[in-house]
Amino acid sequence: MAFVKKIPFFTEEFHHHAVILRTLITFANRSLQSIFSHALPCPDNSSRTNIAVSSVNRLAMLRMTVSSGLQDKTPHTPAGDNRLEPALSTVIDKDASSCEQTRSKKKFQASRSALHDIHQGFKLWRLGTLLGWLDLKLQFRGSSVGPMWVTLSTLIMIGSMGLVYARLFHMNLQTYLPYLSISIILWRTGISDMLQNACTCFITAGSSVRAMRLPWTVQILRMLMRTTLSFGLTVIVPIGVYIWFGIVPGITALLVLPALFLWALNAFSCCMILGPLCARYRDVPPIISSAIQIAFYVTPVIWNASQLGARSRWLLLNPFYSLLEIVRGPLTGDLPSRSVWICAALISLTLWCIGFVTFARSRSRLAFWV
Amino acid sequence: MTTFPLADDDLPTRSASITAHDLSLSFPLFHGGARSLKKSLFGKAKKTIQKNPARTGGEVGLAPGETGVLEVRALSNLTFSIASGERIGLIGHNGAGKTTLLRVLGGIFDTPPEHLTVHGNVVSLIDTGSGMNRELTGRENIMLHARHRGLTSAQQRQLEEDVEQFANLGHFLNLPVRLYSSGMAVRLGFGLATAISPQILLMDEWFMAGDAQFQASAKERLSSVVKNAEILVITSHNLPILLEWCTRIIWLEGGRIKMDGPTEEVIKTYQTSVTEELGE
Numbered sequence A: 001m002a003f004v005k006k007i008p009f010f011t012e013e014f015h016h017h018a019v020i021l022r023t024l025i026t027f028a029n030r031s032l033q034s035i036f037s038h039a040l041p042c043p044d045n046s047s048r049t050n051i052a053v054s055s056v057n058r059l060a061m062l063r064m065t066v067s068s069g070l071q072d073k074t075p076h077t078p079a080g081d082n083r084l085e086p087a088l089s090t091v092i093d094k095d096a097s098s099c100e101q102t103r104s105k106k107k108f109q110a111s112r113s114a115l116h117d118i119h120q121g122f123k124l125w126r127l128g129t130l131l132g133w134l135d136l137k138l139q140f141r142g143s144s145v146g147p148m149w150v151t152l153s154t155l156i157m158i159g160s161m162g163l164v165y166a167r168l169f170h171m172n173l174q175t176y177l178p179y180l181s182i183s184i185i186l187w188r189t190g191i192s193d194m195l196q197n198a199c200t201c202f203i204t205a206g207s208s209v210r211a212m213r214l215p216w217t218v219q220i221l222r223m224l225m226r227t228t229l230s231f232g233l234t235v236i237v238p239i240g241v242y243i244w245f246g247i248v249p250g251i252t253a254l255l256v257l258p259a260l261f262l263w264a265l266n267a268f269s270c271c272m273i274l275g276p277l278c279a280r281y282r283d284v285p286p287i288i289s290s291a292i293q294i295a296f297y298v299t300p301v302i303w304n305a306s307q308l309g310a311r312s313r314w315l316l317l318n319p320f321y322s323l324l325e326i327v328r329g330p331l332t333g334d335l336p337s338r339s340v341w342i343c344a345a346l347i348s349l350t351l352w353c354i355g356f357v358t359f360a361r362s363r364s365r366l367a368f369w370v
Numbered sequence B: 001m002t003t004f005p006l007a008d009d010d011l012p013t014r015s016a017s018i019t020a021h022d023l024s025l026s027f028p029l030f031h032g033g034a035r036s037l038k039k040s041l042f043g044k045a046k047k048t049i050q051k052n053p054a055r056t057g058g059e060v061g062l063a064p065g066e067t068g069v070l071e072v073r074a075l076s077n078l079t080f081s082i083a084s085g086e087r088i089g090l091i092g093h094n095g096a097g098k099t100t101l102l103r104v105l106g107g108i109f110d111t112p113p114e115h116l117t118v119h120g121n122v123v124s125l126i127d128t129g130s131g132m133n134r135e136l137t138g139r140e141n142i143m144l145h146a147r148h149r150g151l152t153s154a155q156q157r158q159l160e161e162d163v164e165q166f167a168n169l170g171h172f173l174n175l176p177v178r179l180y181s182s183g184m185a186v187r188l189g190f191g192l193a194t195a196i197s198p199q200i201l202l203m204d205e206w207f208m209a210g211d212a213q214f215q216a217s218a219k220e221r222l223s224s225v226v227k228n229a230e231i232l233v234i235t236s237h238n239l240p241i242l243l244e245w246c247t248r249i250i251w252l253e254g255g256r257i258k259m260d261g262p263t264e265e266v267i268k269t270y271q272t273s274v275t276e277e278l279g280e
Helices: A002-036 A048-073 A078-123 A125-139 A148-168 A173-200 A206-211 A216-234 A236-245 A251-280 A284-298 A305-317 A319-332 A338-369 B034-051 B098-105 B138-149 B153-167 B170-174 B182-193 B212-228 B239-245 B263-279
Strands: B017-029 B059-062 B070-082 B087-091 B116-119 B122-125 B200-203 B231-235 B248-253 B256-262
Touching (some): A078 A125, A078 A338, A125 A216, A125 B138, A148 A173, A148 A236, A173 A216, A173 A236, A173 A319, A251 A284, A251 A319, A319 A338, B017 B098, B017 B231, B070 B098, B070 B256, B087 B239, B087 B263, B098 B116, B138 B153, B138 B182, B231 B239, B248 B263, B256 B263
Parallel strands (some): B087 B231, B122 B200
Antiparallel strands (some): B017 B070, B248 B256
């Protein structure tokens, strides 16, 4: 009996959830549409709702003319109206479907030209590399140490943080410092700097974009190159720490290579998402930089996941955790579990899907936004 | 002057041509605070449109389908085609859409392929900077330009020599471009942009800058590039230059084509309309 009683309750609750979910999905869909409706206007420059409205107006007008025509001869009957209805509804359907067709054609065209852009950009990879290198060089032009400042500032940060937090967390410096040094360089260059550069990757290229034709992908490659170079400069610090303490990571450390490749792919997709978004909405970059601040504290960067005890499995909900862990794990000796890898791969896949759609939908309008 | 082979995908496969069919372009105005702008500009713009049809700038209006976004219609319903061998001059008021049209033809602003097809490789001399980074030295900018064109290192050296010789900047070539005088920057930008002969050359009016000696050498260099190009599109207010170089003039007004025809004919009409306006 209890079982039977439970079913309606369950279905009701289930239904309730489904309704909420559906509302959320429609809301998300609507907001996405409104964000990018400017990117993909209908050929006749009206959105789908406008088509519907205009069709309804036309329907009302037709109905008025017909009924007035009918009124001249015979009194207006609802039957006459009903006969008219199917014909009018096909008008609406035709309008909507033709707009739908051109829309899907446009979408197809947009993704094709986005792919073309990526292809052309990779052909010009030498330009992107040079631009990235010059960016880094320019940043430190005139200073006596030059780009080595990146290494020095990381060294100072890791040294001071290591001493303070090893005391605070009662950790052994010999195990804590290698962990911290890797975490900090990954977070600083791989996540924090990368996300902030991704925000500005298209905005800063504004003047050269208006002067000559260039694939947008070149700007993404430029930012990737800049980040990779500064990563290369900071990686000196953890190598030094490992040598200092005489730690030799095993052969499993080679798992870092596919993980770093995944990071590069993610950086690319972050540029495709944040680049257009920040160019269009100038409020996004400050929002992102504050979000990074918060993420820094809730992600095990300076603290260790094991400090959470049994609750550490909830960390999988933090996208930064799994991405950090696939690089850091092999180097600190505890290999990441399969769920961490799966989680990281899923995050990357999602980022790529969102990134490609964003890029494809906004690419043709980007030149107006920057 | 040396000519350089072009990157793989730029290789001339067929003769150059440009076809525009019902080409329109609107700029969305996002970052100017659309809401307050809407009130002030929209009302004003409407009045000026009614009062003065030969104004500067495109039509300002609300973007259809999206509420609150203001847009400027810079080009509307242009239909024309340019065949290989034609030399086109664009004339019109400031803000008539000349430079915007050049940017569209140069592929900087994306337009749907059914409205515009351009065959042939394009070089656009639109900004004096032509994408130069002012923080970098002249030599580094030459290197960037070579990378952009996809030249090999041997060709890059050739380009460097060629530009160095033409620009005649001496030691300044090793200094950041921001230290250059505007004339020096034009020398470098011009030298770079004209080092490679394209099939289609798009040129804005800035190339008239520089001292007399530069003007003479620039003209010589430019005419050799122009001769090699299959299609030339230039904008200028300098009517004698247009008369000398162009075979056809397109007169733009408020983003629309007002007149399109042989050089002498259009320039004559243009001049009478300008004098009439001044006389009023």
